[in-house]
Amino acid sequence: MTTSVMVVALSGISAPYAFAAEVGAQDEMFTLQAHQGNLTEIAAGHDAGKNATTECVRHIGSALVRDHSKLDADLKTLAGKLQVTLPGSPSAQQKKELAAVRAKAGGPAYDAAWLTAQDTAHRRTLALIDKELMSGKNPEVEAAARAARPVVAMHLDMVRGGTCHPAEDAGTVRAGDGGYLAASDADADATLAGDAPRDDSLAATGVLSMAGGLLAAGGAAWSWRTRRRSAQRR
Template sequence: MGGALSMTLGSLLYPAMLGVQKVSNAPARIIATPATGPLTEADRDFVVEVRSAGLWEYPVGQKASKKGTTKAVRNAGEHLVDGDASLDSACRNVANQLGITLPNQPSPQQQSFESRLNGESGKQFDTDMATTVRATSGQLLTTIASVRTTTKNSLVRALADQANDTVLQHITVVEKTGLVDFDQAVVQETTSPNLPAQDLTPPPAVAGQPQAVLTPPANSTASPSPAVG
């Protein structure tokens, strides 16, 4: 009986929705009880959110490292790629140990960020990249703090620690470009998006589809947290 109760149905290990429009689920509800500590809906959603953030930010970092018009922008892009690859490796490791299904694509909203930046160049790209990454990183930092202070799962705590370090670094490098529009970033961070809930949640991976891997650069200086790995 105890073994049967230790894990709930697999469908609970992928969120119905993420973000501020999530109202149907109870974030503190325990959905699994692995040896590393109780896993709540908020814990699961956090792991998925970390994965989703990297899936859109990593290719944007690649573009910034190549088409940024200043050294600071190109440097920021390189840091995004390096940090996102390392954090994604840790995220996939944790998800595998906890039985959490991860997406292979970012949310529709995040895809729209990437699509917009793909169509830009020059100073407009530099400014929009820095501002968008600053805003979304600020939002994720708030989530990290909430999960880190409430989770009872040791793997989720370790992932939150690494995510905190990585996101703070990303915030710092985009601010060093001198191009962040702080007024716009704050508005984006604090205003609820007027979007359907499904646009804020990454689609689940197709069954049988290989898991997307964010490859670290050859000169990577980042490494997964030993506590996570």
């Protein structure tokens, strides 16, 4: 009896985990727009390497290529897993913005325009991330947004106010594990956002606790029936 109770308890509790989490409209929109944002920042970084007149802007451009390439590699892997088809290029508006900055190549006006454009772009990306963290349904997409947030915030600090701040570069972001910055800051970001840190061990503990309760109840019922039969025989 106790074995049967255990099987029923675990099958009933673990059933929701057997199905893939829902990918809502917000999750899909974030995945598409974040990918296009990554493509745009990678292109902008390459442009800065070719056209910037200051070492500061070239350094930040290199950081954008480095970090957004790695974040996008993780995002594409996730999109493939969730069967979300990604666009192959930045949006028409993003292409227009890139071209407007590129048109100033050849002088200091390029650097100023590039920094201003990056300030605007990274504020927009942070807003996109925060919307996903507020309204997203899929935990994996939310995790990708949470991982990207400290990286994008770092980039914004590097170009804030249209001024170059290369010292804000915290270093390489590793692909495949949510990013170097995200690994250290994800729980802090979740706390600031009012979210409890996610821990699969909590779910496992809940499963075992409920199963233990059911086993205890089954054991009590079996003991009661045994005593009742003994009394009847007497």
